[in-house]
Amino acid sequence: MVNTKVNLCSLELENPVIPASGTFGFGYEFAQLYDINCLGTFSFKGTTREPRFGNPTPRIAECEAGLINSVGLQNPGVDSVIEDELPKLRECFHKPVMANVSGFSVEDYVYTCAKLDKIEQIGWLEVNVSCPNVHGGGMSFGTSPQSAAEVTRAVKAVTEKPVIVKLSPNVTDIASIAKACEEAGADGISLINTLLGMRIDLKTKKPVIANKMGGFSGPAIKPVALRMVYQVFEAVDIPIVGMGGASSAEDVIEFMLAGATAVEVGAANLVDPFACKKIIEDLPAVMEKYSINNLREIIGGAH
Numbered sequence: 001m002v003n004t005k006v007n008l009c010s011l012e013l014e015n016p017v018i019p020a021s022g023t024f025g026f027g028y029e030f031a032q033l034y035d036i037n038c039l040g041t042f043s044f045k046g047t048t049r050e051p052r053f054g055n056p057t058p059r060i061a062e063c064e065a066g067l068i069n070s071v072g073l074q075n076p077g078v079d080s081v082i083e084d085e086l087p088k089l090r091e092c093f094h095k096p097v098m099a100n101v102s103g104f105s106v107e108d109y110v111y112t113c114a115k116l117d118k119i120e121q122i123g124w125l126e127v128n129v130s131c132p133n134v135h136g137g138g139m140s141f142g143t144s145p146q147s148a149a150e151v152t153r154a155v156k157a158v159t160e161k162p163v164i165v166k167l168s169p170n171v172t173d174i175a176s177i178a179k180a181c182e183e184a185g186a187d188g189i190s191l192i193n194t195l196l197g198m199r200i201d202l203k204t205k206k207p208v209i210a211n212k213m214g215g216f217s218g219p220a221i222k223p224v225a226l227r228m229v230y231q232v233f234e235a236v237d238i239p240i241v242g243m244g245g246a247s248s249a250e251d252v253i254e255f256m257l258a259g260a261t262a263v264e265v266g267a268a269n270l271v272d273p274f275a276c277k278k279i280i281e282d283l284p285a286v287m288e289k290y291s292i293n294n295l296r297e298i299i300g301g302a303h
């Protein structure tokens with residue numbers, strides 16, 4: 001019997017598989033398809049202080065081995081998440097959930113995190129300083145060590161919950177940003193968010209996405225994500241949640257060998273809503289195939 005349990009910032013997960021924010025709604029939508037309690041946990045849709053309608057459409061462009069999205073943080077706002085979404089989730093998911101938080105100022109992050117801090121159902125705050133689809137916030141906080149640290153420090157001051165800072169790959173030195181977040185008190189780092197990309201329609205000769213550019217995700221970005229997880233593992237001593245193109249149990253193991261304690265699965269959920277369930281079911285047999293008895297023991301094994 002193999003052991004798939006991992007420990008993420010003092011909370012035990014039955015397995016390291018976590019649907020990524022923005023690909024799993026608020027969970028209850030997927031609970032209509034299968035019992036989502038098989039998941040380690042999941043990260044719910046990026047939540048902001050105020051409700052957001054999101055970007056104009058088209059917001060999605062298909063690509064070889066991936067897709068570009070420019071959703072623009074559409075969400076009902078933190079008050080509605082607390083009052084409407086989380087009670088529905090509570091009916092069908094009986095584990096701590098990861099709250100993904102975005103903002104347009106340090107005060108926004110603080111406001112939203114302070115509200116979510118009071119919710120028992122929430123196990124971790126995933127502070128997203130890496131959304132490439134909005135102006136005046138999101139990714140701009142995650143592209144310098146100083147501003148990523150400033151958000152981290154401010155959020156840590158208003159919460160008792162573990163803070164996991166979600167980083168952008170659209171930088172030259174991700175390890176220095178991860179290190180700055182660790183020094184500012186982050187309990188974990190998640191990476192990578194999407195890579196800024198675009199497509200052009202040959203008929204209209206214009207960008208496919210209304211916002212011109214968006215975040216590229218899917219299997220094509222996995223080697224970049226693995227490289228960055230590997231680099232960040234060498235730079236910090238806090239747990240890493242790896243993501244970027246993972247779509248199989250083999251991918252989960254590969255991310256863990258690079259240094260991830262847990263692995264978020266994103267674009268794969270948009271291709272197959274059962275993707276995470278299948279990965280979890282496949283994991284024991286794939287572990288046996290590669291002579292892995294205990295997942296905890298392989299974290300960072302490639303170093």
Ligand code: SIN
Pocket residue numbers: 022046069070071072073074128130131132133193194215
């Ligand atoms: C979005 O809502 O635009 C995606 C969120 C993100 O990439 O952080």
